[in-house]
Amino acid sequence: MSLFKSLFAAAALLTLSFTAMAHEYQVGELHIDHPWSREMPPTAPTSAVYFIIHNKGASADRLLSVDTPVAGKAEMHEHIDQNGLMKMQQVQFVTVPAGGEATFAPMAYHVMLFNLKQQGKDGERFPLTLHFEKAGEVTVQVAVQKEAPAEQHDMSQHKN
Numbered sequence: 001m002s003l004f005k006s007l008f009a010a011a012a013l014l015t016l017s018f019t020a021m022a023h024e025y026q027v028g029e030l031h032i033d034h035p036w037s038r039e040m041p042p043t044a045p046t047s048a049v050y051f052i053i054h055n056k057g058a059s060a061d062r063l064l065s066v067d068t069p070v071a072g073k074a075e076m077h078e079h080i081d082q083n084g085l086m087k088m089q090q091v092q093f094v095t096v097p098a099g100g101e102a103t104f105a106p107m108a109y110h111v112m113l114f115n116l117k118q119q120g121k122d123g124e125r126f127p128l129t130l131h132f133e134k135a136g137e138v139t140v141q142v143a144v145q146k147e148a149p150a151e152q153h154d155m156s157q158h159k160n
């Protein structure tokens, strides 16, 4: 019995460390992939957070709001092409389609942080809580890094 228990504990630990390496999170049927933020100059007034939400479920969900203790305000934004001018504007929610995904990436949807207590540095992490209509809430750790992660690097090319 005790052997079984310690084996179980070891397996649980292993799962945990794999999760930490992959840097992804799950809430209900939603997987949140590699939340990251680009390192900004210390005096920059804002910063942006990116991630990909995969929906493995049979029904759509919506991201309704986000918040973090490191910023006074966190908004969801989208980039729109207005007569050839790229602008960003706030959105009230972002839909994650059933069996699909919602991509937060440079020049696409992003989370915008205002009134930062201080800018994060390369290698640091900070918490961000996502509030979903159906799945509820999940707090992820946002990795601050200089370069976009390889798997999200060309995301801006996909949006015309």
Ligand SMILES: [Cu+2]
Binding pocket: 077, 078, 088, 089, 110, 111, 112
């Ligand atoms: Cu923005």
